[in-house]
Amino acid sequence: MKLLDIANRYYLITLVLVFTIGSLGAYYVLKSIINHEFNEKLYAEQAQLVYELRNFENLQRTYYLNIGDVIELEEAPTDPKLSPTLKDTIMYDQYEKKELPFRMLTFSDKINGKHYIISISKSLLPNLDLIQGVTEIMIGLAIVLMISLGLLNRLIFQKLWSPFHHIIAQLQHFKISHPVPLSMEDSDVEEFNQLGNVLEEMISKSIRDYKNLKEYTENTSHEIQTPLAIIKNKAEMLLQEPLEEDQLNEVSKIYEAATRLSRLKDGLSLLTKIENNQYVEAQEFCLKEFLETKLQTFEELMEIKNITLQTEFIDSQKVMINQDLAHILINNLLSNAIKHNVNNGWIKVKLEKNRLTISNSGNTLIVPPKELFERFKRNTDNRESTGLGLSLIQRICEHNHMTITYNHQNEQHELKLSW
Amino acid sequence: MNILLVEDEKSLGESIVAYLTKSGYHCEWANSFNSASEKTWSYEYDCVVVDITLPDGNGLEVIERLKSIKSKSGIIIISAKNAIEDRIKGLDIGADDYITKPFDLAELNARIRALIRRRSFDAQNEIVFNEICVSPYDRTVTVNDQNLTLTKKEFDLLIFFISNQNRVVTKESIAEHLWGDNMDMADSFDFIYSHLKNLRKKIQEKGGEDYVQTVYGVGYKFTKN
Numbered sequence: 001m002k003l004l005d006i007a008n009r010y011y012l013i014t015l016v017l018v019f020t021i022g023s024l025g026a027y028y029v030l031k032s033i034i035n036h037e038f039n040e041k042l043y044a045e046q047a048q049l050v051y052e053l054r055n056f057e058n059l060q061r062t063y064y065l066n067i068g069d070v071i072e073l074e075e076a077p078t079d080p081k082l083s084p085t086l087k088d089t090i091m092y093d094q095y096e097k098k099e100l101p102f103r104m105l106t107f108s109d110k111i112n113g114k115h116y117i118i119s120i121s122k123s124l125l126p127n128l129d130l131i132q133g134v135t136e137i138m139i140g141l142a143i144v145l146m147i148s149l150g151l152l153n154r155l156i157f158q159k160l161w162s163p164f165h166h167i168i169a170q171l172q173h174f175k176i177s178h179p180v181p182l183s184m185e186d187s188d189v190e191e192f193n194q195l196g197n198v199l200e201e202m203i204s205k206s207i208r209d210y211k212n213l214k215e216y217t218e219n220t221s222h223e224i225q226t227p228l229a230i231i232k233n234k235a236e237m238l239l240q241e242p243l244e245e246d247q248l249n250e251v252s253k254i255y256e257a258a259t260r261l262s263r264l265k266d267g268l269s270l271l272t273k274i275e276n277n278q279y280v281e282a283q284e285f286c287l288k289e290f291l292e293t294k295l296q297t298f299e300e301l302m303e304i305k306n307i308t309l310q311t312e313f314i315d316s317q318k319v320m321i322n323q324d325l326a327h328i329l330i331n332n333l334l335s336n337a338i339k340h341n342v343n344n345g346w347i348k349v350k351l352e353k354n355r356l357t358i359s360n361s362g363n364t365l366i367v368p369p370k371e372l373f374e375r376f377k378r379n380t381d382n383r384e385s386t387g388l389g390l391s392l393i394q395r396i397c398e399h400n401h402m403t404i405t406y407n408h409q410n411e412q413h414e415l416k417l418s419w
Numbered sequence: 420m421n422i423l424l425v426e427d428e429k430s431l432g433e434s435i436v437a438y439l440t441k442s443g444y445h446c447e448w449a450n451s452f453n454s455a456s457e458k459t460w461s462y463e464y465d466c467v468v469v470d471i472t473l474p475d476g477n478g479l480e481v482i483e484r485l486k487s488i489k490s491k492s493g494i495i496i497i498s499a500k501n502a503i504e505d506r507i508k509g510l511d512i513g514a515d516d517y518i519t520k521p522f523d524l525a526e527l528n529a530r531i532r533a534l535i536r537r538r539s540f541d542a543q544n545e546i547v548f549n550e551i552c553v554s555p556y557d558r559t560v561t562v563n564d565q566n567l568t569l570t571k572k573e574f575d576l577l578i579f580f581i582s583n584q585n586r587v588v589t590k591e592s593i594a595e596h597l598w599g600d601n602m603d604m605a606d607s608f609d610f611i612y613s614h615l616k617n618l619r620k621k622i623q624e625k626g627g628e629d630y631v632q633t634v635y636g637v638g639y640k641f642t643k644n
Contacts, residue, residue, distance in 0.1 A: 225519075229431055229521035231521075236589070240441075240586055245635065266600070300570050
């Protein structure tokens with residue numbers, strides 16, 4: 001949910017609460033003011049009525065003093081000794097032609113020697129109107145306030161938060177391998193300036209670290225290559241000399257070791273490069289075509305071991321992957337399937353939607369399957385193998401958000417890639 | 420055939436020059452950017468082998484200079500950097516091939532030969548080795564004037580041997596030549612053996628001689644003797 005929506009939601013809740021409580025409060029305050037006013041008026045009318053009754057001859061049963069006011073006189077045989085009491089009641093209003101709430105003041109008095117119970121009732125009609133009025137005003141206010149707050153909020157978001165959005169937009173497109181320095185919008189908001197500064201610091205540190213690491217990897221591989229090349233080439237030169245067989249063997253071992261070291265270094269620096277995210281440029285890739293051409297290059301090797309190849313390409317979808325990594329990945333998978341195979345064995349390559357399965361016949365596994373993906377774990381004692389193949393495969397898969405699972409059943413091995 | 424090697428590393432340069440000279444090339448050696456500029460200016464080589472990193476300049480500039488004087492030399496880059504950008508840049512400015520340190524001398528030699536063959540503009544150019552006659556362009560081989568059907572790898576293997584005749588060629592360099600990085604070393608040796616077995620058999624079937632000597636534990640030697 002967007003910040004703006006969340007803020008608006010809180011505003012709405014607060015407004016509803018405040019306005020309900022406010023409306024109730026306003027209603028009660030207004031009502032008590034009106035009640036007080038009514039009571040005063042009733043008492044004033046009482047005084048007026050008593051004065052008039054005492055001073056005028058003819059008593060009528062009912063008087064209308066103010067329009068809507070009802071006065072009732074009832075003769076009592078003895079003095080009822082009623083002190084003036086106020087109460088709310090419902091009466092029939094002749095003007096409105098319906099039952100309406102009234103406020104009634106009841107008291108007793110002695111007029112011309114007779115005892116009377118007198119009640120003056122005042123229509124409370126305005127009271128209902130009052131509630132309606134208050135509600136209408138409050139709702140009106142609430143709507144106006146909500147709209148203006150909403151607009152204000154939007155304005156604030158667009159104006160005040162614009163540096164923030166600007167930063168986010170840049171961070172979204174930020175790539176450590178192709179860093180573009182952050183450009184900050186000038187803002188009056190201290191927090192945003194702070195955020196900008198902290199980010200800039202963090203990013204330039206990351207860029208520095210990344211560069212250092214990249215340089216280190218490059219330098220190491222670069223500086224190691226030349227001495228390795230010298231060792232290798234000198235050994236190669238020595239091999240051309242007429243040496244004794246055991247001397248030849250010794251030189252050959254130097255040569256082999258240099259070759260292995262060079263391969264090992266290649267593998268490790270490849271792993272580091274993947275881990276450093278140096279293979280970011282992905283492109284669309286038709287896996288089916290790619291597999292077909294790769295399988296062709298391995299054809300001769302399969303012939304030598306007399307391996308039967310079975311392919312099933314159900315899907316010809318395109319995947320997004322870095323081309324170099326795809327080469328390494330498929331090469332490794334296929335060459336693994338061939339080299340760990342047995343003579344007269346089989347390989348099955350199955351491409352489905354979002355899944356590639358390569359299964360092959362082979363010998364029973366010696367190393368626990370989980371450890372196979374670790375660096376330098378080999379299923380054979382073959383020291384010539386770098387032992388990096390499967391961990392390379394795994395890294396490449398992780399890098400491309402693919403999962404790789406290995407299953408084996410006796411002499412059947414299966415590697416499943418899904419994405 | 421004249422070859423110029425531009426390489427600042429003394430030990431490496433010595434080996435390369437020695438190997439190439441033995442292979443029948445006239446090989447000159449420039450150990451700096453300046454000396455390379457001088458040599459390329461005054462003489463046209465069939466092939467220039469350039470190391471990218473030089474103490475006093477960039478090997479890529481040597482190539483650019485060669486291109487600017489419209490030199491017809493074939494150019495092979497040697498680099499310790501296996502970075503793709505470098506490779507693309509080098510090939511972009513006109514290099515013909517790219518080889519990464521550490522390389523086998525046999526491999527460098529084979530590449531130089533292939534390059535010179537390509538650049539000699541003679542499509543009919545055939546490589547003749549006694550009764551074996553290889554035509555690299557249409558990828559055909561005859562033995563005693565009879566056609567020989569070889570697989571792609573067998574053909575590559577034969578060319579590699581002939582390019583490095585009379586040399587001990589290690590099984591590692593054969594593996595590297597045939598499969599590059601596609602195969603782990605250990606596994607490829609069996610495959611080399613199989614390819615070689617088939618190649619020998621096919622040549623002998625046509626009455627050809629077996630020129631491949633096994634140097635036990637090391638590799639093979641393709642030789643007339």
